[in-house]
Amino acid sequence: MRFIDVSDIDDIxxxxALLGAGGGGDPYMGRLEAIAAVKKHGPVKMLDAQEVPDDWTVAPICGVGAPTVALEKGSNGSEYARARELLEALIGKKIDAFLLSEAGGLNSLVPVSAAARAGIPLVNADGMGRAxxxxxxDTFSLNGVPTSPMVFVDEKGNRTVTETIDNSWTxxxxxAxxxxxxxxxxxxGSSMTGEKMKRSAVLGTVDxxxxxxRIIxxxxxxxxxxxxxxxxxxxGAYLFMTGKISxxxxxxxxxFNFGRTVLEGFGEDKGKTGFVEFQNENLYAQIGDDVVMTVPDIICLVDHDTFTPVPTDALKYGKRVMLIGLPCDDAWRTPAGVALGGPEFFGLSVxxxxxxQTHERFGR
Incomplete structure (x- = not known):
């Protein structure tokens, strides 16, 4: 157990943002909101998964939508309490702790803000190990946790509940x-017991x-x-190319944000061309005629000089970047994980x- 204070938020x-594979929302807005919440309500108590009592009820909380919209629209902070109040009424239980839905720039910080405002702990875990x-x-779905009931709350005060026949319908x-x-x-949503969370989550995400x-x-x-x-x-990142965004x-x-980032190599990679396709998160990377990385592994563009991750909503012409990859959590390399988060899920025929392995063939 430890406390997350203002001094921790920048590195988190x-x-x-690196784990988010270009998605999970721009960390700028999440950082500002988390700092404001912690300053007002005090540091957030964070528990490792094994410290959570088995009979607690925990739930991941996050922002959903296009990252570019989140950067402009933001939230007013009241959504968290309204969402929690409604979900508790629906399931007839108190939410004892929040956890991360995913590891992404904004969505790793939304739970910090929510936990600070609610005065409840945050669990050092998430449902993806990436975004x-x-x-x-998520790994909760892989382990049979139903998303329903799930509450959606906007900044205007609208609250919507979905109770669906399966998680894909959620x-x-x-x-919509x-x-x-x-x-x-x-x-x-996706509320579960502490015991179920320990068997379903990716552990140690915040740490x-x-x-x-800190490394970056x-x-x-x-x-x-x-x-x-x-x-x-x-x-532990693998380098595939240095390039300028053309x-x-x-x-x-x-x-969703859909798009493609086109790269022109420079320095050691002069003469090479490549691109990264994204749907909020980076889905696959190609250099020349070769697909060099795909989901569920973590595909990132980072600033060539500072190594700061570049989210898909912050991509700009002329920026010099490194194309790198990190291994995904082992849960995504199972047959069920590849089916839910791999290339075929996104309609890719690779x-x-x-x-x-791909780094051995195509990397630097």
Whole structure:
């Protein structure tokens, strides 16, 4: 058990953006809101999963919608209490702790804000170990946790409940609700016991995000090796290409950001071309004619000089970046995990191969 204070939030935000694979929302808004909530309500008590009593009721809380909308629209903070109040009435139980739905820049910090305002603990765990665009794409679904009932709350005060026949229908109906509410809402659902959470969640997510953020923040200060080598070694990331963003194609539809980031190699990669396709999160990366990485592994673009992750909603022409990949949690490498979070789920006609293997063929 430890407490999350203002001094922890910057590194958590930075590391979460790396785990978010370009999605999970821009950490800027989440960081500001979390800092404000902790300053007002005090540090957030965080428990490791094994410290959570088996009979507690816990639930992941997050923002749903297009990241570009979240950056402009934000929330007013009252959504968390309204969501919790309604879900508790629906399930007839008190929510004892929040946890992260995913590891993403904004969505790793929404639970910090919510826990601070509610005065309840946060669990050091999440449902993905990365970020995915779909509500149903989590390790809770892989372990039979129903999303229903799920509450969607917007900043205007609208509250919608979905009770669906399966978790994929929660995504379908919830996305329609999100779009009707302006493209961004707070959602709370997938409630479960502490015992079920321990068997279903990706553990240690907040600590991992904070460690990764610290590595990124301090990489430029190392003296005994090249900062890039330090960053890659300490994060466990695989480098595939250094390039300049030569074009960004982006559109918002159906509550998602869709697009492609086009890269032109420079330095050691001069003459190479590539692109990254995204749906909120980066889905696959191609260099020349070769697909070099796909979901469920974590595909990231980071600033070439500072190693700061670049979310899909912050991509800009001319920016120099590194295309890197990190291994996903082992749960996503099972047959069920690949089916729910792999290439075929997103309509891609390429087989999944672990990033460690593709790096041997296509990496640097």
């Amino acid at each position: 935000a930075l590391g979460s 995915f665009p779909g509500i149903e794409q 995504e379908t109906i919830g996305r 609700v999100t779009t009707a509410c302006g493209g961004q809402v707070i959602c709370l 991992l995000a904070q460690r990764l953020g 923040r301090t990489a430029k200060d190392v003296r005994d090796e090249a900062p890039r080598d330090y960053f890659l070694r300490e994060t 074009d960004v194609l982006r559109e918002t539809r159906d509550g 087989p999944y191969a672990p990033v460690e």
